[in-house]
Amino acid sequence: MxxxxxxxxxxxxxxxxxxxxxxxxxxxxxxxxxxxxxxxxxxxxxxxxxxxxxxxxxxxxxxxxxxxxxxxxxxxxxxxxxxxxxxxxSSPLYPGAREVIQALHDMPEVLLGVATGKSKRGLDALLEAHGLEQHFITRQVADHHPSKPHPSMIETALAETGVGAAHSVMVGDTSFDMEMAAAAQVAGIGVSWGYHDRSALSTAQYVIESFEELPVTLANIWD
CATH class of the missing domain: 1.10.150 (DNA polymerase; domain 1)
Structure with a gap:
C-alpha cells in the first residue's frame, strides 16, 4: 500500500x-x-x-x-x-532552506505549499528569483484570503491538494502562523530564527532551531 x-x-x-x-x-x-x-x-x-x-x-x-x-x-x-x-x-534564503525543500520535494508522498501574507505578485517574484517556482503545488496569498490567523489559507490548501488535516503541517515563525494552524486543526511547527520570540510560539506542537531538524520533526509527527 x-x-x-x-x-x-x-x-x-x-x-x-x-x-x-x-x-x-x-x-x-x-x-x-x-x-x-x-x-x-x-x-x-x-x-x-x-x-x-x-x-x-x-x-x-x-x-x-x-x-x-x-x-x-x-x-x-x-x-x-x-x-x-x-x-x-533583498530576501535571502535561510541556511538549509533550499536543501530541505528539495529533499521534501523529492519525496513522492510529500506535497509542498505556501501560506503567506505576501501578495501573489510578491510571492511569485520571490520564488522565481530563488528558482523555487516548481516546488510548491499550492500557494495561498494575502490577495485571496482574510489575514492570518484566520484558517482560510490552510483550509484552501487542504481542499486544493486533497490532503487531510491530520497529514498536514504548517511551518512558520510567528504567533499568527501557529494560531492559524491551530484554527485549521493541523500541526504547527514553529521556527526559532524568525521575527517573533520563541515565547510567542506557545501553540506550536514543535519548535525547531534549524532547517536540518525539520525532516526528523515531520517524521515524529507523522509516525
Missing amino acids: SAPLRLVLFDVDGTLVDSQGAIVSAMTASFQAQSLPVPSRNAILSIVGLSLPHAMARLASDQSDLVQNALVDGYKQAYHAQRLEQGAA
Missing part, C-alpha cells in the same frame, strides 16, 4: 527567507512619505505575517483609513522597487 499524501505548508518572511531588511526599509520609506514617525524595528517585525491592511492598522492605529491605505500603497511601491533593484539578495 502506498503512503498517504502529506502536505507541508511554509510561511515565507521570517521562515523561508530573511526579508527583515527589505521590510523595515520599505516600511520606513512608506511612513516617511506620509511625514509620519517611523515605527521601531521591533514594532515593524511584530506585524510580519499579517496582510498589509491589518499590519498598517496596528502600526498606524491613530491614523485615518485614508492615511493607512496610503501607507499600504507606499509600502508596496518601495518593496517592489527594492526587489527590482536587488533581486534575490
Whole structure:
C-alpha cells in the first residue's frame, strides 16, 4: 500500500527567507512619505505575517483609513522597487532552506505549499528569483484570503491538494502562523530564527532551531 499524501505548508518572511531588511526599509520609506514617525524595528517585525491592511492598522492605529491605505500603497511601491533593484539578495534564503525543500520535494508522498501574507505578485517574484517556482503545488496569498490567523489559507490548501488535516503541517515563525494552524486543526511547527520570540510560539506542537531538524520533526509527527 502506498503512503498517504502529506502536505507541508511554509510561511515565507521570517521562515523561508530573511526579508527583515527589505521590510523595515520599505516600511520606513512608506511612513516617511506620509511625514509620519517611523515605527521601531521591533514594532515593524511584530506585524510580519499579517496582510498589509491589518499590519498598517496596528502600526498606524491613530491614523485615518485614508492615511493607512496610503501607507499600504507606499509600502508596496518601495518593496517592489527594492526587489527590482536587488533581486534575490533583498530576501535571502535561510541556511538549509533550499536543501530541505528539495529533499521534501523529492519525496513522492510529500506535497509542498505556501501560506503567506505576501501578495501573489510578491510571492511569485520571490520564488522565481530563488528558482523555487516548481516546488510548491499550492500557494495561498494575502490577495485571496482574510489575514492570518484566520484558517482560510490552510483550509484552501487542504481542499486544493486533497490532503487531510491530520497529514498536514504548517511551518512558520510567528504567533499568527501557529494560531492559524491551530484554527485549521493541523500541526504547527514553529521556527526559532524568525521575527517573533520563541515565547510567542506557545501553540506550536514543535519548535525547531534549524532547517536540518525539520525532516526528523515531520517524521515524529507523522509516525
